[in-house]
Amino acid sequence: MAMPDFNATTDALISLAERAGAVDRVVWEAAAELLFPAVPEGLAVLAAGGYGRRQLFPFSDVDLLLLCRNEEVPRENKPAISAFLQELWDSGLRVSQSVRTPAECLEVHDHNIELNISLLDQRFLAGDRPLFAGLSKKFPRFVQSNRDALMRNLVRLTRERHGKYADTFYHLEPNVKETPGGLRDYQFVHWMEQLRDADANRVTSPEAPPELQQAFRFLARLRISLHAQAGRDQNVLTFDAQDSLADSSEGKDTARWMREYYRQSRTVSRAALRSLEAWDAQSSALFAQFVGWRSRLSNADFAVHRERVHFRIPQQLESDPDVVLRLFEFVARHGIRPSSEAVNQMEPRLGRLRDHFAEPRNLWPAINQILSLNFAPLAVRSMHETGVLFALFPDLEQIECLVVRDFYHRYTVDEHTLVAMQNACSAPAGYGEILQELPRRGALLFALLFHDAGKAASDPARGYEGHVDASLRVAELAMQRIQMPPQDRDLVSFLIRSHLELSSAIRSRDLSDPKTIHDVAQIVGTEERLKALTVLTYADISAVNPGAMTPWRSEQLWQLYLKVSRELTRELAAERIAETSAGPAAELIEGLPVRYLRTHSEAEIAEHVALEERSRTRGAAVDVRSLESAWQLTVITGDRPGLFARMAGTLAGFGMNILRAEAFSNSRGQVLDTFVFADPSRTLELNASEVDRLRSTAERVILGKVEVLDLLRNRPRPKPPSRRVRVPATIRFDSEASATATLVEIVAYDRPGLLYDLASAISSRGGNIEIVLIDTQAHRAIDVFYVTVDGKKLSADQQTAMGEVLHQACGAV
């Protein structure tokens, strides 16, 4: 199946005009023979729409307007008009005619705005010329005085059309006329300019910028050849059509050919979006007020004007290219897109930006910041649109406009990636909640950005086998270059490597079989990873096409998450590190939960061994160190009653907020407690001596030389939370989850000192804390304690008593 027309058509505009000219002649002849002998005056035949502007596609409708002096004319001359139209149909034209008086042409038709718009392109063909002259004299004033209504209706139609195509031009089988970025959008831009510029005397026809004209010519050539091939008004660029077009192109590469299509379509789409935005900006008074308020967000680097971000000093792009990262951080923070000017200022410098970012250096904090903020998906989308994303990560260019051809995928790979990031951040109900609880959202989004990056390097014919490994390679190079710390890197690699595991478990494994759950738990290893992988899987599946994440499938994924989460909780108490190779580490780690090995690197284990050695002489050893954005305190000592509560209290006494904590004991009765905490008043950072004081105070508290209550006495009590963010505390006891202890799960509004109060409450009822896992996210503390009383699980009475004191502790402010 060859489609020579695409390449043979050197200039689409000439072909279209020739077609219009040929139709003109048919209309003239038919009118001269059948119409005007009967109606010598009072009737004019006009060309409208695409035909009117001499852009008539081979099988498009031929829009004719029969302009009649009054309503009598068509009534009295019905036979002649019918014979005329019949003749046109018989000559093979698909005529779409309307019969109007000049007055009807000069009123706004809210329900048929197409009629008003088609008149923008009116052209006299034959008949009563003075009648036409009368209309064309009045038409500009009509447009001028009804400008707003016409534009509003046109914008509404365009938005509705875009909505039908999910507001994206990255469709695998796009409709070259109707999809965003299609021919209709080009016309939309043109009409909006005509409407905007019209004055009382004339409706002008402004010339489009060269790149837009070029895109139009490309799309027009394409539509001509689709028509020629189908023999009818067929505008969908089907897979078959793509193949045959590529076949007759240089290189015969369909993927490459389609990229060219998307690039041209993107030019049109952007112009249409700019036009829509310009309309929004001028149309609403409320919007203007809001925009004024938003402009207060401006800072030293950026100004916000009309809901767009501008560079204050564009020359900064030369002297300080990292300003582009700050620009997208601004976008990610406030949800405001870069202005067209900013985009135009960056564009010529993309090559230099690419060189600038190519040098390996520590870019992760800046990128992580962008990816961790609320509007991260919008920021990445703008980076993609402006090309900055490819300057930063050139390897991602491989998936730009890359087509995946199967029945399920609706978008190109890059669009799928962007939609997936969007879905992750707007995930509903349960999924949204676990996203909130994720400590490293930046790493999750980074993994999503790269999860399909290897698709270009794998074979579509073999189901993209190997794309996971290829994506992993691309991501690893990128992570190395931006110097991502090992912890985040591990998470990203894990997520990319495993991004199909959960969906494949749902598809092919029995979720009610404990073996399935155990296997998945082995793959994910920790609760944190499970949460990140669950959100990623949700986002990935729902970005395949709008209907892919059915409620049915979403439930399956959620069930899998719950079951694996429970398995990991059970395993925490039940599965201990048993056989270890001999060596200094063996004595320390034997008997710790297997989780310990999954969450600690060899270097960290070696440090714990050294700490344990130090603890031998003094009975306890404490290490305090600064992490990237928080601090960490590690304790090793023999087990003592109330130890965990006292450590939590010590940190509260120093004004620290505990973010995460773990407490484990090994076979020899040694306790390893780890606290990750924030230092809100930067005491430790600004006073090096305070770090030593915290360390020695902690040791003295452990050894009983200092009372925690004395430390806490002088701390100001925190203010109660505002009602809006308050989380009702839930406390749940579970004696089934673990073989040896009762699990106490507490979700409560977080506040300084909460952990100390909870742990003290447990100790006050004789509870011994065996294992602790603490996490906090966005005002919420999620605490899991494994508690025994006298070495046994809690009885029902003990649970009730402990529940009461814990409820008091949650509410105690």
Next chain:
Amino acid sequence: MKKIEAIVQPFKLDEVKEALQAIGVEGMTISEVRGHGRQKGHKEVYRGQEYTVDLLPKVKIELVVPDGRVDEVTRTVVEAARTGKIGDGKIFVLDVVEAIRIRNDDRGESVL
């Protein structure tokens, strides 16, 4: 002609489809459904909140075959979908009065 409706475990769908294709059955309709038979639901607890899962996810496969193939097809489905545990699902066989191909109005078994 008979219509065969098989309700099977979701994770068995691929196996059942492959087994049917292997004996030359190409056309089928598949839907994601929920339900329960004797395999009743159970309670779940998440973050302290309890909720009942009483309708379990299943997949429904519908196909229409000539009378002579019913045994072979149902046997194939049973073999591919069976795990031996509760919840494996059910197969129902129904009489079909007529089959019509919409494109050209063909009727009868030739449509299948």
